[in-house]
Amino acid sequence: MNEKSPALPKAQVGKSYLNWFLWLIPVGAAAVCLWFVGQDIIFTGPTITIYFENANGLEEQKSLVQYRGVKIGEVKTLKLTKDRQRVAAKVHLDASAANLARQGSVFWIVQPELNLGSVSGLRTIVSGDFINVQPGNGARTNLFIGAEKEPIQPIPGLDILLLVPQLGSLQPQSPVFYRELQVGEMLDYHLSDDAREVVIHARIEEQYAPLVRMNSKFWNAGGINIHVGLFSGANISAQSAETLISGGIAFVTPPDFQSAATNGTVFILNEKSEPEWETWSPAIPLHSVPEVVTNTTPASNLNKLR
């Protein structure tokens, strides 16, 4: 021991703790990565290609695919096909919507539409156009031809044809009235084979189908009827405000009605009604269509939905 230097304190010896848990940090990081990738695999459905005539309003990485108002996918890329005839839109579907990638599914672009008498797709003015889908149930496929517009919903009903010399103000979705109550609507129209008449395709809702008899009378209910009489003065009438601009069709059935009309029955669309028709008021039993149960799904069915 040296005299000059006083005894120095001794450092303590302690146990060193294990540091293996430090390696949990990179392991945890890797686990997080795996979780992300796994989620991607689980929640990403197939990538499908839809060929559109034109992709007006669609944007890459932005436009959505919606079904029943819910986002089910998004547009990844938009490319012109080699023959420049179509636009190929690559769409990533969510896993929940993988079932929609089937033959028979129809995709169309929803755009704002302003028709006389009806406005649709207004939401897309602010939200951007999106792709809507009507599911089919064919075999799985990843290639689709996009439809021009929304396909006509297959609503059960009575399809009839009306012949008229001039289309006038009628247009698709013009209403069909019975006693001023809308019972159906016009679907589309085309020229007859010999180009002498316009053939109008109209659909009457199923529950009102019995109203249409083989001898029912149809007339154009659009526009304004102005009747000027010597004593009654001017009498102006219209079926409804809607028909003022979009036109409409009305019909009556005579009291001595014949058998019910079948699909594809052809009627003549008169220019206007005759006073006699207004007195007709036959009692016709309507179909009682069972109410479609929509909001009271039994609990047992809910399990199937998952």
Next chain:
Amino acid sequence: MQNLVACQTCGLVQEVDEIPDGSVIKCARCHFQIFHRRVESRVRTLVFSLAALILYFPANLYPIVTAEYQGEYSQTTIFQGIRSLFSFHQYFIGSLMFFTSMLTPGLKIIGLIFITLTLDWPRWKKGRTWVFKIIRVIDPWNMLEVFLLAICVSMVEMGQVATVHPGRGVFSFAAVVVLTLLATLSFDTRLLWDSPAGKKL
């Protein structure tokens, strides 16, 4: 000759006996661990930078924010943001963002991993010093934290007009920021010239 050490925490000079394997020494006065190099510098730096490297990928590949404004919906990754800056001819800001939030963090992480992995080979000493020099040069440009702050501020601000969800990217990004910080803190420069044989404490 006695082994004399000074405690880094309270400055007390004290004697040290032979240290048995698997133990550490503690200061006689403040009971804090006495170390020759920063505690477990090598392992900690390696562990933190490895984790940062792993999370660097999701941070850059996944969207940072998902914004929804009146049904319009957009997702942006860091790289897409840089690209859109370039497409708006903001070349200076675009390249600044690329350097400070993509290139330098990546280089730094890889450099630290390289240094900690090659410590056992004295032959690589020159390479290590060289890498460390690069890290020193680029470190001031490593501004992940600033960028993270910018994202958070914009998320709060935009929350007034649009629905803004943090994407997966931003969590990974925040983790990368914290992990690089920890790696830098635990890295001891003196490891660079330590030879494996002369390892002490």
